[in-house]
Amino acid sequence: MSHEIDIDKHVRTYLFVFGSLLALTFITVGISYLHLSVVPAIGLALAVATVKGSLVACYFMHLLSERKLIYAVMLLTVLFFFFVLLGPLVTETNPIEL
Amino acid sequence: MSAAAIPYTVEPRPDSGLNNVKIGIWLFLASEVMLFGALFAGYILLRVGAETWPRGAEFLSVPWATTNTVVLISSSVTMVLAWAALMKKNFSRYKLFMGLTVLAGFGFLGIKYIEYTSKFHHGYFPSTNTFLSIYFLMTGLHALHVIGGMVVNAYFWGPGSKMWKTHPQQFINRVEIAGLFWHFVDLVWIFLFPILYLL
Numbered sequence: 001m002s003h004e005i006d007i008d009k010h011v012r013t014y015l016f017v018f019g020s021l022l023a024l025t026f027i028t029v030g031i032s033y034l035h036l037s038v039v040p041a042i043g044l045a046l047a048v049a050t051v052k053g054s055l056v057a058c059y060f061m062h063l064l065s066e067r068k069l070i071y072a073v074m075l076l077t078v079l080f081f082f083f084v085l086l087g088p089l090v091t092e093t094n095p096i097e098l
Numbered sequence: 099m100s101a102a103a104i105p106y107t108v109e110p111r112p113d114s115g116l117n118n119v120k121i122g123i124w125l126f127l128a129s130e131v132m133l134f135g136a137l138f139a140g141y142i143l144l145r146v147g148a149e150t151w152p153r154g155a156e157f158l159s160v161p162w163a164t165t166n167t168v169v170l171i172s173s174s175v176t177m178v179l180a181w182a183a184l185m186k187k188n189f190s191r192y193k194l195f196m197g198l199t200v201l202a203g204f205g206f207l208g209i210k211y212i213e214y215t216s217k218f219h220h221g222y223f224p225s226t227n228t229f230l231s232i233y234f235l236m237t238g239l240h241a242l243h244v245i246g247g248m249v250v251n252a253y254f255w256g257p258g259s260k261m262w263k264t265h266p267q268q269f270i271n272r273v274e275i276a277g278l279f280w281h282f283v284d285l286v287w288i289f290l291f292p293i294l295y296l297l
Contacts, residue, residue: 007185014182018175025167025291029160032296045292052288060178060281069114070124077128081135088143 017059024052108268123275127282130243134286137239141232141293152229154295157222159213163295166209167287173202174284177251177277184270189262196255196273199280203248210241233294240286247280 028048036044058064063074106118114121145151154160180195217223217230224234254273261269 007182011179011182014175014178018171021171022168025164025171028292028296029164032155032160032292038297042297045297046289049289049292053285056174056281056285056288060174060284061278067115069116069121073121073124073128077131081131084132084135085139085142088139089146091143 013059017055021052021055024048028052108265108271117271119271119275123278127278130282134236134239137232137236138289138293141236144228144232148228152227154229154233154297157217157230158233158295159216160295162209162213163291166206167291169202169205169209170284170287173199173206174281176202177280181270181273181277184262184266184273187266189259192262192273193255193259196251200248200252200255203244203251206244207241207248210237236290236294240283240290243283243286247276247283250276251280 028045031041031044031048034041063070104118108117110117176195176198180192180199183189183191183195214234222230224231254269254276258272259269261272
């Protein structure tokens with residue numbers, strides 16, 4: 001019985017997260033119509049997307065209640081992800097002035 | 099002589115506290131993060147290196163993309179509700195929500211088809227410019243992931259659901275793992291939507 005109550009609680013959380021994701025989607029679109037300059041527009045859009053992504057990962061993918069091994073895998077992945085994401089930009093800054 | 103059973107498909111391993119299926123899908127998702135990460139890096143490098151970069155709305159339809167975002171988010175909810183229905187041993191409710199998830203996948207691809215054909219009618223192809231090239235590459239790869247997820251979900255909605263009668267806990271695990279992939283596909287779209295359509 002208590003197990004069923006727990007699942008009902010989960011379902012209420014899923015529906016709340018669903019509502020939040022919809023609201024954040026329309027906020028993202030709304031921000032794009034403000035015609036901000038590039039840097040704040042990118043910063044705001046990525047901030048909202050990061051919140052949305054975190055909601056999906058934490059609640060729908062149950063990352064909040066996972067074991068340490070999964071956190072270790074994700075931590076390594078995030079580190080390499082940022083390396084891959086930002087590493088190529090070094091070529092754009094041309095630090096050795098070729 | 100019976101076939102050797104694959105260990106730790108349901109029960110957790112004593113060392114990690116996780117079953118092998120859960121570890122396997124997270125390692126696979128880690129590789130997927132790197133795959134899309136490389137493409138996001140390519141996008142950043144192309145954009146930073148370009149003298150001018152168009153706003154996505156100049157070429158793309160924001161209303162269609164917003165609709166697709168809502169469709170994919172909704173499918174993530176129905177997917178997790180399908181899993182919750184199994185946890186409550188409500189098989190008919192599971193069938194309903196998993197069926198809705200598969201239908202939402204078709205809806206997403208249908209809208210993508212409308213978007214792509216509209217581009218082609220206007221003479222916009224991957225070879226037209228760098229923006230459209232990276233747009234078709236990233237959304238095309240994402241659409242392939244949607245198709246892959248739909249095939250798995252449709253199997254667990256149809257013939258694969260027979261396992262519910264024989265190995266219910268293993269079936270719940272399978273649906274959870276399929277759900278993790280589906281949510282990842284949703285997560286990738288959450289980032290593709292603003293960078294390609296809105297910025």
